[in-house]
Amino acid sequence: MFWVRGNRRDFDNWEAMGNPGWSYKHVEPYFKKLEDFRGKVNRKTKSIHGYGGPVTVENKRWRTKVIDGFLRAGQQLGYRVVDPSDPDQIGFSVVDFSSRNAVRWSTADAYVKPASSRSNLHVVPNAHVTKIIFDKNKRAIGVRFQHRRQMKSVYARREVLLSAGAIGSPQALMLSGVGPAAHLRQHGIKVVSDMPGVGANLNDHPYLTGLAWTVKNGSAFHILDTISPVVAAEYIHHRQGRLTSAISIEGYAWPLAGEGDPYWPEVQIGFTPFTIGNDYGLITSHVLGIKNKLYHDYFHRLGGLEGFSMGPFLCRPKSKGSITLKTANPLDAPRIQTNFFDHPDDMRAFIRGMRFSKEVASMPALRDDFEARFYDLPLPGCENYDQDSDAYLECYARTLTGTTYHPSGTCKMGPASDPYSVVDHTLKVRGLKGLRVIDASIMPLVTTGNTNAPTIMIGEKAADMIKEEWGAPVQPTGY
Numbered sequence: 001m002f003w004v005r006g007n008r009r010d011f012d013n014w015e016a017m018g019n020p021g022w023s024y025k026h027v028e029p030y031f032k033k034l035e036d037f038r039g040k041v042n043r044k045t046k047s048i049h050g051y052g053g054p055v056t057v058e059n060k061r062w063r064t065k066v067i068d069g070f071l072r073a074g075q076q077l078g079y080r081v082v083d084p085s086d087p088d089q090i091g092f093s094v095v096d097f098s099s100r101n102a103v104r105w106s107t108a109d110a111y112v113k114p115a116s117s118r119s120n121l122h123v124v125p126n127a128h129v130t131k132i133i134f135d136k137n138k139r140a141i142g143v144r145f146q147h148r149r150q151m152k153s154v155y156a157r158r159e160v161l162l163s164a165g166a167i168g169s170p171q172a173l174m175l176s177g178v179g180p181a182a183h184l185r186q187h188g189i190k191v192v193s194d195m196p197g198v199g200a201n202l203n204d205h206p207y208l209t210g211l212a213w214t215v216k217n218g219s220a221f222h223i224l225d226t227i228s229p230v231v232a233a234e235y236i237h238h239r240q241g242r243l244t245s246a247i248s249i250e251g252y253a254w255p256l257a258g259e260g261d262p263y264w265p266e267v268q269i270g271f272t273p274f275t276i277g278n279d280y281g282l283i284t285s286h287v288l289g290i291k292n293k294l295y296h297d298y299f300h301r302l303g304g305l306e307g308f309s310m311g312p313f314l315c316r317p318k319s320k321g322s323i324t325l326k327t328a329n330p331l332d333a334p335r336i337q338t339n340f341f342d343h344p345d346d347m348r349a350f351i352r353g354m355r356f357s358k359e360v361a362s363m364p365a366l367r368d369d370f371e372a373r374f375y376d377l378p379l380p381g382c383e384n385y386d387q388d389s390d391a392y393l394e395c396y397a398r399t400l401t402g403t404t405y406h407p408s409g410t411c412k413m414g415p416a417s418d419p420y421s422v423v424d425h426t427l428k429v430r431g432l433k434g435l436r437v438i439d440a441s442i443m444p445l446v447t448t449g450n451t452n453a454p455t456i457m458i459g460e461k462a463a464d465m466i467k468e469e470w471g472a473p474v475q476p477t478g479y
């Protein structure tokens with residue numbers, strides 16, 4: 001539900017990479033078109049948002065006290081409090097949510113349900129696409145899918161639009177014979193088009209959740225409080241109280257970058273108003289996939305204590321992963337290889353982000369006003385390093401980093417000169433006819449923020465490109 005558009009440089013860079021029409025000035029009208037912003041605005045931030053669109057975005061939620069310490073700590077470091085949709089980003093913010101009246105507002109709510117009575121929309125839930133069907137001229141003419149244990153086909157008069165996400169789309173293409181030829185042959189799949197870029201260029205945001213600070217009582221969050229009947233009733237009957245919060249990240253910061261363009265943040269800092277240990281290992285550590293032994297050896301001393309976690313996610317990793325087939329069976333999951341921290345620059349940027357988090361927590365607004373104290377028990381496996389050293393922080397990062405679930409880039413958009421581009425700037429698959437990919441997989445480089453908002457923007461922009469192609473009226477965007 002976290003709503004972050006990304007930095008204007010993300011989109012300007014997409015255009016500079018050979019994708020005309022994708023700069024921020026081109027995509028901003030689509031962000032505005034899709035949004036129905038219902039959060040707090042001021043004179044400066046009002047014009048950033050869109051109003052009246054299908055996706056509701058809001059921020060009036062229950063908040064902890066310590067989030068104010070986070071924002072003030074940022075100001076003490078010289079940063080502004082910013083709107084998380086501000087394309088210039090640099091600063092500290094509270095999170096915005098894609099929700100309506102404190103209930104998740106998905107793209108199904110925003111787009112599919114309102115269109116469900118249209119005669120030209122037919123939705124088949126629980127259908128699994130096994131293959132895109134091509135004719136002998138390499139035109140996509142339909143889709144083969146499994147539904148209720150039966151194989152079925154559906155045919156398209158004009159185009160097939162593939163939106164199976166950054167894991168599903170390259171898998172579906174490869175199963176259909178579109179991908180790296182040698183890899184397809186290895187699985188006995190007949191090659192329709194040899195495209196080395198399908199499944200390559202997996203971008204994601206590695207994220208560190210472990211760094212913890214304790215604070216004075218009454219400032220943060222006890223996860224187990226959310227289980228109380230009073231809290232539940234408050235939410236169910238009045239959409240108020242703790243359950244309206246994300247029970248997760250409450251604030252973000254985009255610090256000036258340590259290398260390259262300083263205004264294009266290399267990390268996004270997430271501020272969570274509880275620690276992994278707060279709930280005695282009942283929920284959070286399982287959600288994050290932390291092994292029981294590590295929990296007991298390291299986090300358990302935080303049981304019941306109020307605190308916060310703060311850590312970086314790496315915005316544009318230089319390490320790229322891949323999606324490949326494990327088998328030619330469409331019902332088998334593909335192999336996801338993230339390659340986090342393969343490139344040494346990534347670890348350097350990540351460590352700068354960890355150090356920045358510690359600097360934020362050492363500001364008087366957190367250290368003095370909320371008695372923030374760093375939880376400095378040496379992490380098991382890293383005890384031999386000095387805690388202030390880069391080696392310790394690297395060991396820490398390699399032990400506790402996970403995904404932010406932002407896979408993207410695996411059918412990347414790019415110019416014909418790039419052998420790894422899969423789609424052109426109109427999202428048509430190169431070398432084939434009648435087929436577009438429209439989802440997070442087309443991002444040539446992941447955005448500096450969470451990926452849902454830019455993915456919906458991609459859908460909106462693609463809708464106009466399709467309408468233009470087939471002569472349907474398109475509302476002018478101004479660009």
Ligand SMILES: Cc1cc2nc3c(=O)[nH]c(=O)nc-3n(C[C@H](O)[C@H](O)[C@H](O)COP(=O)(O)OP(=O)(O)OC[C@H]3O[C@@H](n4cnc5c(N)ncnc54)[C@H](O)[C@@H]3O)c2cc1C
Pocket residue numbers: 001002003004127128129130163164165166168169172404405406407438439440441450451452453455
């Ligand atoms: C746990 C989690 C938390 C997240 N939190 C946030 C957040 O707070 N903010 C944010 O901005 N982003 C968040 N994201 C990321 C965000 O959800 C994605 O960036 C976004 O959904 C990508 O959209 P998409 O259309 O590319 O892919 P998806 O939303 O994954 O849609 C692809 C769809 O295709 C279907 N599919 C795949 N293969 C097939 C097949 N063979 N046949 C039929 N259907 C198929 C899938 O079931 C899925 O419904 C989160 C992701 C996860 C997993």
